Amino acid sequence: MSRWGMRAVGALVVMVLASSCTSGGGSGDPAEQEKAKDPLTITASVENGAADVPVDSVVTVDGFDGQLADVTLASADGATTIPGEVHGVRWTAGQLLEPATTYVLTASGTGDDGRQVTETSRFTTRALSLDEQTYPAVAPLQGETVGVGMPVIVSFDIAVKDRAAFEKRMKVTAQPATDGGWYWLSDNTAHWRPKKFWKPGTKVTVDLGLNSVHAGNGIYGQQDQHVEFTVGRSVVSVVDTRRHRMTVKIDGKARRTIPVSTGDADHRSRNGIKVIMEKHRSIDMDAATTGVDSDDPNYYNLKGVKYAMRVTNSGEFLHAAPWSAASQGNANVSHGCVGMSTKDAAWVFAQSKRGDIVSYVGSPRRLEPANGWTDWNRSWDEWLEGSALGADAEDA
Incomplete structure (x- = not known):
C-alpha cells in the first residue's frame, strides 16, 4: 500500500473512534476514490494492424471508465467514411466494409479522471475476386413512371444462397403505405409486388443495403441501391x-x-x-x-x-x-x-x-410461371410462400 493509502486508512480509523455518533456526508472508502479517477480505456473489435478482415465485419468500439465522444472509421485515402452510433459505452458501425481497403479507426473520449484520450488504429480488409461478389440490378429505373402492375425486380449476377440474409436488407416503402412482399423466383431473381395493384400516384422507394452482406458460399453483395419511382394512371x-x-x-x-x-x-x-x-x-x-x-x-x-x-x-x-x-x-x-x-x-x-x-x-x-412478369397469377398466400422470411415476409 502507498503512503497515501496508509495515511487515508489511519485517518479513517481515528475519525470512527473519535466520532462514532456523527453521520458522514459521503464515502471515505479510498478504493471508491481511486475508481473515480480511472482513465478512459478504448477497445476496438478489430485489432490494430489486422489484415484480411472479413468484409461483413461489424466494427465496434467500447469505452470503459469514461465516455466516448467521437469515433471515426474511414478508408485511408479518405474516399469512404463508415457512419456509426454510440449507445451506452459502445459505438457500432452502421455499414459493413469494402474489400481490399485499408481503414483508419480513430476514437476519443474523456475518462473518469477528467483526461482526454485518443486512440488510432489501422486494418485492412480481405480482397474479393469478381467471382466472390454479386451485384444487384433493379427495375423500375430511378425516376421511372410505371403501371399499376409493375413489380420491383432485383436480379443478381451471381446466385444468392442465403436468401433470408439478403431479404432482411431489401426494403420497399410506399406513400401511401402499401402491403406487399418478396418472392424469390430463383437464387438470382427476387420480385416484390403489392397485395393488390398499385394505387395510381403512389411514390415508391427501394433500398437495398446489401453491400458486403454474405450471400452464402463465400459470395458477398456489392453496391447498395436506392431507387425511387412513381405509379402512373391505371x-x-x-x-x-x-x-x-x-x-x-x-x-x-x-x-x-x-x-x-x-x-x-x-x-x-x-x-x-x-x-x-x-x-x-x-x-x-x-x-x-x-x-x-x-x-x-x-x-x-x-x-x-x-x-x-x-x-x-x-x-x-x-x-x-x-x-x-x-x-x-x-x-x-x-x-x-x-x-x-x-x-x-x-x-x-x-x-x-x-x-x-x-x-x-x-x-x-395457360401462361407458364416466370414466362414474363407473371406475378399476378399467384394468390397472395402463394406469393408469401415464396419469401425467405416466412411469416415475417409481409411489409407495409
Missing part, C-alpha cells in the same frame, strides 16, 4: 381471344374496344394476367429468337414492326399488324401476338407504360 387491358377484341380501361373506365387477331390453333396466345415489359416504337421480329428454325414452315422474319410491346419472355407482343387486317375482329391467325391496325396500335402504345396490365381470357393455353 391502364388495364383485357384481350378476349374468342371474341377477337381488346378492351382498354383507363382509371377504371372503358376507353376503347379494338378488333384484334391473336394466336392461331397451333400457336395459341397464353391465358393469364401479363404485364408490359418493354416498349418498342419499331422492332425486328425474328422467329429464330423463339426457337423456330429458318427451315421451319412457321418461320418468320418481320422487319420494322410498329408499336410493339412485349408481355412474355417467349415472344408474345401487342403490335401493329397491317398484314392481318382482314382477320382482325373475326379470326386468330398470329403466332401468339396480339395484332391490330397501325392506327389502333399507335393509340394503345401512346396510352401504355411499362408495368401496365394486359389480361388474356378465352384461350385454352
Whole structure:
C-alpha cells in the first residue's frame, strides 16, 4: 500500500473512534476514490494492424471508465467514411466494409479522471475476386413512371444462397403505405409486388443495403441501391381471344374496344394476367429468337414492326399488324401476338407504360410461371410462400 493509502486508512480509523455518533456526508472508502479517477480505456473489435478482415465485419468500439465522444472509421485515402452510433459505452458501425481497403479507426473520449484520450488504429480488409461478389440490378429505373402492375425486380449476377440474409436488407416503402412482399423466383431473381395493384400516384422507394452482406458460399453483395419511382394512371387491358377484341380501361373506365387477331390453333396466345415489359416504337421480329428454325414452315422474319410491346419472355407482343387486317375482329391467325391496325396500335402504345396490365381470357393455353412478369397469377398466400422470411415476409 502507498503512503497515501496508509495515511487515508489511519485517518479513517481515528475519525470512527473519535466520532462514532456523527453521520458522514459521503464515502471515505479510498478504493471508491481511486475508481473515480480511472482513465478512459478504448477497445476496438478489430485489432490494430489486422489484415484480411472479413468484409461483413461489424466494427465496434467500447469505452470503459469514461465516455466516448467521437469515433471515426474511414478508408485511408479518405474516399469512404463508415457512419456509426454510440449507445451506452459502445459505438457500432452502421455499414459493413469494402474489400481490399485499408481503414483508419480513430476514437476519443474523456475518462473518469477528467483526461482526454485518443486512440488510432489501422486494418485492412480481405480482397474479393469478381467471382466472390454479386451485384444487384433493379427495375423500375430511378425516376421511372410505371403501371399499376409493375413489380420491383432485383436480379443478381451471381446466385444468392442465403436468401433470408439478403431479404432482411431489401426494403420497399410506399406513400401511401402499401402491403406487399418478396418472392424469390430463383437464387438470382427476387420480385416484390403489392397485395393488390398499385394505387395510381403512389411514390415508391427501394433500398437495398446489401453491400458486403454474405450471400452464402463465400459470395458477398456489392453496391447498395436506392431507387425511387412513381405509379402512373391505371391502364388495364383485357384481350378476349374468342371474341377477337381488346378492351382498354383507363382509371377504371372503358376507353376503347379494338378488333384484334391473336394466336392461331397451333400457336395459341397464353391465358393469364401479363404485364408490359418493354416498349418498342419499331422492332425486328425474328422467329429464330423463339426457337423456330429458318427451315421451319412457321418461320418468320418481320422487319420494322410498329408499336410493339412485349408481355412474355417467349415472344408474345401487342403490335401493329397491317398484314392481318382482314382477320382482325373475326379470326386468330398470329403466332401468339396480339395484332391490330397501325392506327389502333399507335393509340394503345401512346396510352401504355411499362408495368401496365394486359389480361388474356378465352384461350385454352395457360401462361407458364416466370414466362414474363407473371406475378399476378399467384394468390397472395402463394406469393408469401415464396419469401425467405416466412411469416415475417409481409411489409407495409
